[in-house]
Amino acid sequence: MKTKKLWDVFVQLFSTLLALVILFPILYAFSVSLMEQKAVLAKPPNLLPPKVTFENYVIAFTRTTLWRYMLNSFIVALICSISRMVIATMAAFAFSFFEFRGKWFLFALTLSTIMIPPDVLIVSNFTTISRAGLINTYLGVCSIFLVSATNIFLLRQHFLTFAKSLKEAAYVDGCENIRFFTRILLPVSKPILTTVFLSSFVSVWNQYVWPMLVTNKNELRTIQVGITMLKDRDSSIFGPVMAGVIVALIPTVLLFLMFQRRIVAGMMTGAVKE
Amino acid sequence: MPSLIGSVTGKSLKRGASMNNNPKSNRRLLRSLEPYLWLTPAMILFAVFTFYPFLETIYKSFFIVNALGNLKRFVWFENYTYILKDKLFVKAVVNTLWYTVLTVPISKVFGMLLALLANKRRRTSAFYEAAFAVPMAMASSVTAMIFQLLYVPSLGFLNGFFGWNVQWLNNPKIAMISIAVIQIWLSTGYAFIFMLSAVRSVPHDVIESARLDGASGFRQLTKIYVPLTSPTMFYLIITDLAFSMMMMSLVNVLTDGGPQNSTITIMQYIYKQISATGNYTNANPAAIIAFILTLAASMLGFLWEKKGVHYQ
Numbered sequence: 001m002k003t004k005k006l007w008d009v010f011v012q013l014f015s016t017l018l019a020l021v022i023l024f025p026i027l028y029a030f031s032v033s034l035m036e037q038k039a040v041l042a043k044p045p046n047l048l049p050p051k052v053t054f055e056n057y058v059i060a061f062t063r064t065t066l067w068r069y070m071l072n073s074f075i076v077a078l079i080c081s082i083s084r085m086v087i088a089t090m091a092a093f094a095f096s097f098f099e100f101r102g103k104w105f106l107f108a109l110t111l112s113t114i115m116i117p118p119d120v121l122i123v124s125n126f127t128t129i130s131r132a133g134l135i136n137t138y139l140g141v142c143s144i145f146l147v148s149a150t151n152i153f154l155l156r157q158h159f160l161t162f163a164k165s166l167k168e169a170a171y172v173d174g175c176e177n178i179r180f181f182t183r184i185l186l187p188v189s190k191p192i193l194t195t196v197f198l199s200s201f202v203s204v205w206n207q208y209v210w211p212m213l214v215t216n217k218n219e220l221r222t223i224q225v226g227i228t229m230l231k232d233r234d235s236s237i238f239g240p241v242m243a244g245v246i247v248a249l250i251p252t253v254l255l256f257l258m259f260q261r262r263i264v265a266g267m268m269t270g271a272v273k274e
Numbered sequence: 275m276p277s278l279i280g281s282v283t284g285k286s287l288k289r290g291a292s293m294n295n296n297p298k299s300n301r302r303l304l305r306s307l308e309p310y311l312w313l314t315p316a317m318i319l320f321a322v323f324t325f326y327p328f329l330e331t332i333y334k335s336f337f338i339v340n341a342l343g344n345l346k347r348f349v350w351f352e353n354y355t356y357i358l359k360d361k362l363f364v365k366a367v368v369n370t371l372w373y374t375v376l377t378v379p380i381s382k383v384f385g386m387l388l389a390l391l392a393n394k395r396r397r398t399s400a401f402y403e404a405a406f407a408v409p410m411a412m413a414s415s416v417t418a419m420i421f422q423l424l425y426v427p428s429l430g431f432l433n434g435f436f437g438w439n440v441q442w443l444n445n446p447k448i449a450m451i452s453i454a455v456i457q458i459w460l461s462t463g464y465a466f467i468f469m470l471s472a473v474r475s476v477p478h479d480v481i482e483s484a485r486l487d488g489a490s491g492f493r494q495l496t497k498i499y500v501p502l503t504s505p506t507m508f509y510l511i512i513t514d515l516a517f518s519m520m521m522m523s524l525v526n527v528l529t530d531g532g533p534q535n536s537t538i539t540i541m542q543y544i545y546k547q548i549s550a551t552g553n554y555t556n557a558n559p560a561a562i563i564a565f566i567l568t569l570a571a572s573m574l575g576f577l578w579e580k581k582g583v584h585y586q
Contacts, residue, residue, distance in 0.1 A: 029420045098312075123561055
């Protein structure tokens with residue numbers, strides 16, 4: 001019994017140590033964001049700031065357009081998550097509560113979009129967006145993220161667990177489809193809708209390639225694109241950049257830590273074969 | 275539309291009773307159209323941003339295309355043979371495959387090991403479980419910036435702390451490995467969280483009876499945990515294969531494909547073709563080849579599924 005307890009303590013110590021090693025890049029970035037310029041690339045390297053300063057954050061927010069990047073990312077992530085949530089709910093509603101011609105074909109079509117990596121399409125999508133004059137607009141940045149087949153699939157699986165009887169009961173009470181949708185289905189699905197919203201927010205917030213492609217004006221860049229332009233590749237002024245890095249990762253990491261279970265549940269559907 | 279009747283009849287009959295025939299059949303029509311209306315926004319977006327571009331890319335890949343994206347001349351497979359002879363594109367394909375081979379298996383093995391370590395719930399497990407998983411919430415560009423700092427050759431943390439002298443991103447031989455390390459860091463958390471739930475769903479009595487039979491820890495791992503978690507592992511590998519074949523963000527931030535094109539990937543090649551020179555003639559077939567390679571990789575995965583994945 002005693003060796004078992006000792007083993008338990010050992011495993012926990014080891015795991016905690018390992019956790020710190022894994023977190024190291026984030027912790028180090030935070031530490032550097034509080035360092036003076038001369039302490040960043042010193043010999044021997046500093047783990048902790050010799051003297052704590054908030055100068056880097058001041059520089060990041062006043063001398064660069066960091067706040068604008070953050071605002072852009074918030075707007076884009078918000079528009080896309082809301083759109084994904086609304087459109088996926090509507091589609092899942094059709095797929096789970098109606099019988100109609102072509103249902104399986106349309107559902108297969110929806111799932112097939114998962115098999116096509118969006119990156120393969122960026123050349124063509126870029127042409128579409130630039131022809132539509134949407135370069136350097138929020139709509140252009142959002143365009144390809146407005147719908148997600150995995151969200152539709154997730155919500156459909158969830159709606160199917162409601163017995164059709166729920167809908168039939170609602171009809172007996174004289175409830176229209178629209179009312180059934182807004183008054184009954186949406187309220188009881190709040191947890192799963194939160195999941196869709198949060199996982200979309202995190203994933204859209206972290207997008208890099210497409211937002212970079214469709215913006216070339218500084219005021220419209222998202223944080224993920226902007227952050228890489230705070231310094232050029234050969235400069236060694238890392239302090240303000242790390243301040244920006246910390247600011248950029250706080251929203252998603254915080255959301256993730258607060259709603260880990262929710263977000264993970266959203267990503268896991270489809271992972272395990274039924 | 276006989277299929278509609280089940281849930282709707284009660285309603286339409288009730289309504290129909292108080293009205294004449296014509297509005298009733300209009301209502302019927304509306305009813306039968308209704309599911310399509312609910313699907314319209316999703317289908318329009320899929321059509322515009324997935325199916326149309328997919329077909330367009332295939333179609334255009336057989337043409338010479340000018341810098342504005344207009345078709346000039348139909349050339350059959352000439353574009354394909356052209357880029358397959360292009361040393362830079364071949365290099366990009368080889369680099370992408372090398373990167374995939376480096377990142378996909380290692381991050382999955384790490385994820386599995388971390389999951390086994392965290393399997394049993396202990397007093398502090400909430401902390402280290404969250405810590406193991408957190409990298410999955412990180413963006414690749416932000417992470418690239420942090421590693422750029424760690425990788426600084428002369429006074430960067432890694433070389434400075436360990437007293438090494440490694441040219442992480444400037445040596446053509448190891449630049450791709452350095453990039454792969456970042457991706458492994460990013461995707462281990464994702465693998466961990468999936469494997470953790472898989473490992474925890476292994477039935478207790480199976481483990482218990484193996485233990486009573488005197489099976490060693492290693493045997494339990496190979497005979498119980500690995501086979502019983504293989505469906506999740508399969509899913510992780512398939513999705514990550516597709517993801518790695520499309521990598522470009524890390525390279526774009528850190529090396530721009532250099533040094534000496536040692537880190538150029540297929541997507542980076544495509545991006546450079548259109549952003550630097552507006553060369554859609556090369557970009558379209560390159561995108562299709564990327565898609566085919568991804569598909570082929572997934573097929574290999576499915577082949578392995580037949581042999582090695584155990585569904586209960």
